[in-house]
Amino acid sequence: MGFEVQGGNNEEPPFEWDSEGAAKFISSAMSLGLVFLLVILAYGSFFQVEPEEECVVLRFGAPQPEVYGPGLHFKIPLVDRAYVVPVERQHRIEFGFRSDPGKVSNIQEAGFERESLMLTGDLLLAHVRWSVIYKIDDIETWLFYVANQEETIRDIANSVMRQLVGDYSLHELLTVKVRELQDNAMAATQDALRVKVPTGVVITELSIRATDVPGGAKAAFDEFNRTEPDVRRMLAEAKAAQHDVVGDAEQNRKVAIGQAEKQKEQVVKNAEGEAGAFLAQLEEYRQAPEITKQWLYLQAMSGVLSNVEEKIIIDENGGAGAVKVLPLKDLMGGAR
Helix, strand or coil: CCCCCCCCCCCCCCCCCCHHHHHHHHHHHHHHHHHHHHHHHHHHCEEEECCCCEEEEEECCEEEEEEECCEEEECCCCCEEEEEECCCCCEEEEECCEEECCEEEEEECCCCHHHHEEECCCCCEEEEEEEEEEEECCHHHHHHCCCCHHHHHHHHHHHHHHHHHCCCCHHHHHCCCHHHHHHHHHHHHHHHHHHHCCCCEEEEEEEEEEEECCHHHHHHHHHHHHHHHHHHHHHHHHHHHHHHHHHHHHHHHHHHHHHHHHHHHHHHHHHHHHHHHHHHHHHHHHHCHHHHHHHHHHHHHHHHHCCCCCEEEECCCCCCCEEEECCHHHHHHHHC
16 A cells, blocks of 8 residues: 655745745834833833932932922933932831830830940949931932941941940939930930931931849849838938037027127227226326325235235334234225
């Protein structure tokens, strides 16, 4: 059994080039490519800026002076490059804890102790947990002058806080100086991020969430807090007693000074009186020296004899010997 091929010729027909069809295909491909290129160029020629954003354009790698606000804007395709930055958005950095946005109760402190552990001014350790909220206000500085912006801000803020904590004692950090530390830290951090290391951001809030002592010392510190009211009461009582003692001493001092002033006045008056009497005697002496001299002698002897218990008279001629007059003082007193 066999097969018979009719026609007697097995050669393939010669290839014929369809120039008209090829031209149509090339034209269609070029048109499609041109349309695709135009779509790409059109899409790359515009950019959208949202209400909370701003944009700066690089042209051949150089920043353009214009800052674009919200809306649709044109740029040169393949030449301009637009950088859009959310300038109205609040950015938050936390130290010593982490929290979920919108969930105040979901706060985690475990695992972040090294961030919050700091050395105080009295060389003790304290945990300071805090956060910084900032906004971008200079997008050119933010984009082109700082690398790793968030890490840079974190490092600077952390350094500023640690330096300030070293100016306070542990007791101050745990009690009365927390608000002062917070205000000082915000001002110093803002200065560092705008002047010392410009980052193009502004600090809108710095908040200290908590200050505490490390776990090993917490029990002792809690005991101190429990006994502190008693200590304050005893100090108040001691100050009151001190006030009473000082008041009594001051009163005694005033009394002593008053008595001394009176005694001084009396002594001065006596001295003035004696001086006046002496001057009067001096004047009498000048007028009648002999009479005054005799009067003064008699006055002096009267004073001497009034204090003598007895007197012995001796005869100079060796007559009757010694005569004792007794009691001389009584006799003179009777004579007076």
